[in-house]
Amino acid sequence: MSLSQYRVKSDGTFIIFSTLTITPAEGDIYSCTVYHKSIQGQPITKTWEVDTAVPSVGPAVVCGMGLFLGLLGVAAGTFFLIKGNNCN
Numbered sequence: 634m635s636l637s638q639y640r641v642k643s644d645g646t647f648i649i650f651s652t653l654t655i656t657p658a659e660g661d662i663y664s665c666t667v668y669h670k671s672i673q674g675q676p677i678t679k680t681w682e683v684d685t686a687v688p689s690v691g692p693a694v695v696c697g698m699g700l701f702l703g704l705l706g707v708a709a710g711t712f713f714l715i716k717g718n719n720c721n
Contacts, residue, residue: 646671657683 637650655663664680 659683659685 634651634653637652639647639649641647651665657663661683662680663683664678666676666678668676
């Protein structure tokens with residue numbers, strides 16, 4: 634964890650940044666709570682959940698079809714090359 638230097642704003646308040654380096658995993662939930670005497674009432678809490686995107690099968694299908702068509706072309710080319718040589 635690291636803290637930045639605080640910066641005074643024109644209205645007399647200040648800003649400081651706190652950084653925590655983590656490696657998020659699926660299902661993790663993180664929260665940050667700020668306590669300060671200037672906050673009236675309850676402390677402020679912000680919560681984040683780790684979102685994981687479901688991988689798309691589209692690129693894999695396109696790549697597989699390209700590979701299949703390429704191999705089919707090589708096989709057809711080899712067939713016609715051998716057949717053409719047998720005709721001579």
